[in-house]
Amino acid sequence: MASLKALKNRISSVKSTQKITKAMKMVAAAKLRRAQSAAEAARPYSTGMAAVMASLAGRVEPGPQSPKLLVGTGKDQVHLLIVCTSNRGLAGGFNANIVKAARRKAESLIAEGKTVYFYLVGRKARAALGRLFPRQIVHQYDTTEIRQVTFADAQAIAADIVERYATDGIDVVHLFYARFQSVMVQEPVGQQIIPIPPVETREGQGAGVPAAVEYEPDEEEILAELLPRNIAVQIFRALLENAASEEGSRMTAMDNATRNAGDMINRLTIEYNRTRQAAITKELIEIISGAEAL
Amino acid sequence: MADLHFELVTPERLVRSEEVYMVVVPGTEGDFGVLAGHAPVMSTIRNGELAVYRTQGAEPERIAIEGGFAEVNEKGLTVLAEKADAAA
Numbered sequence: 001m002a003s004l005k006a007l008k009n010r011i012s013s014v015k016s017t018q019k020i021t022k023a024m025k026m027v028a029a030a031k032l033r034r035a036q037s038a039a040e041a042a043r044p045y046s047t048g049m050a051a052v053m054a055s056l057a058g059r060v061e062p063g064p065q066s067p068k069l070l071v072g073t074g075k076d077q078v079h080l081l082i083v084c085t086s087n088r089g090l091a092g093g094f095n096a097n098i099v100k101a102a103r104r105k106a107e108s109l110i111a112e113g114k115t116v117y118f119y120l121v122g123r124k125a126r127a128a129l130g131r132l133f134p135r136q137i138v139h140q141y142d143t144t145e146i147r148q149v150t151f152a153d154a155q156a157i158a159a160d161i162v163e164r165y166a167t168d169g170i171d172v173v174h175l176f177y178a179r180f181q182s183v184m185v186q187e188p189v190g191q192q193i194i195p196i197p198p199v200e201t202r203e204g205q206g207a208g209v210p211a212a213v214e215y216e217p218d219e220e221e222i223l224a225e226l227l228p229r230n231i232a233v234q235i236f237r238a239l240l241e242n243a244a245s246e247e248g249s250r251m252t253a254m255d256n257a258t259r260n261a262g263d264m265i266n267r268l269t270i271e272y273n274r275t276r277q278a279a280i281t282k283e284l285i286e287i288i289s290g291a292e293a294l
Numbered sequence: 295m296a297d298l299h300f301e302l303v304t305p306e307r308l309v310r311s312e313e314v315y316m317v318v319v320p321g322t323e324g325d326f327g328v329l330a331g332h333a334p335v336m337s338t339i340r341n342g343e344l345a346v347y348r349t350q351g352a353e354p355e356r357i358a359i360e361g362g363f364a365e366v367n368e369k370g371l372t373v374l375a376e377k378a379d380a381a382a
Binding site for chain 2: 038041042044045046048049052055056150151154155213214215216217221222225226229232233236
């Protein structure tokens with residue numbers, strides 16, 4: 001049995017760990033609130049964008065002169081996976097889940113004989129994916145300096161992606177991030193962003209809208225301008241969702257850690273008390289038997 | 295005459311959502327004013343200033359915007375801009 005002194009040390013060390021995890025939980029909760037409101041504030045824009053995209057895409061006939069970002073290159077040989085993760089750990093399974101989703105997709109693509117490249121956003125994916133696919137990481141976008149994601153960041157990433165798409169012979173681009181459902185649930189998702197997956201045209205709705213919209217300049221020019229912007233919006237949304245998911249995941253993880261530390265302290269305290277009592281009893285027995293011997 | 299429903303949205307937030315009299319939008323092919331009941335139009339915009347007239351003949355409120363597009367449909371005018379700055 002451990003000595004009294006050793007037990008006391010254990011308890012105080014677990015207590016200080018508990019203080020840290022508790023503080024991290026509080027910080028994550030505060031950050032989560034901010035991230036969530038940022039994600040909500042961005043919603044009207046992306047809904048508006050989606051509506052415009054849908055109305056435009058339905059109107060432009062896909063043809064050989066259509067923008068590549070909309071219709072693709074006609075092949076699906078080379079895939080680029082954009083993997084968005086956080087820069088810090090201690091967020092439970094947050095990063096691992098995203099990486100796992102991306103890896104599964106990559107492996108199934110490779111099994112089909114496709115070429116796969118990775119584009120990493122955030123620091124945490126590098127360790128896991130770098131080990132498995134060391135040659136296939138084309139770029140890592142550094143987000144360590146970014147505190148609050150702005151649209152400019154998303155635009156920078158989008159511009160980079162669009163340029164690589166145009167020059168590096170990439171056919172399909174996927175985006176991986178964690179969709180924020182609740183504080184407890186963050187679901188890793190993979191989504192194709194280039195070419196844009198065909199929008200389901202709802203017949204009933206489409207027929208009611210008058211086709212007399214005037215375009216200034218014409219549809220194709222608007223579309224050409226809109227497409228890169230749409231990608232930026234998608235990435236922006238992914239980054240915001242990711243930020244909220246990260247803090248949510250961290251909060252849950254730290255809450256668990258705090259609770260575990262509490263349980264451990266209880267157990268150690270009981271053991272400490274028992275040991276103390278055993279020591280006292282032993283001393284008493286020694287004194288009594290000493291007195292009897294006289 | 296019914297008021298025009300005007301929305302100005304940036305990726306970061308919903309800047310304006312209100313009923314106004316008229317908005318002058320800096321389109322890439324020239325400025326155009328939008329009143330209630332305007333025909334559906336979709337236009338890209340250049341960097342410039344939106345002029346929002348709350349009531350007829352009132353001093354316009356100017357909002358600097360950058361990049362994006364404007365859509366007029368039966369519900370009103372929606373401006374999706376990348377940046378918007380209310381130049382007070």
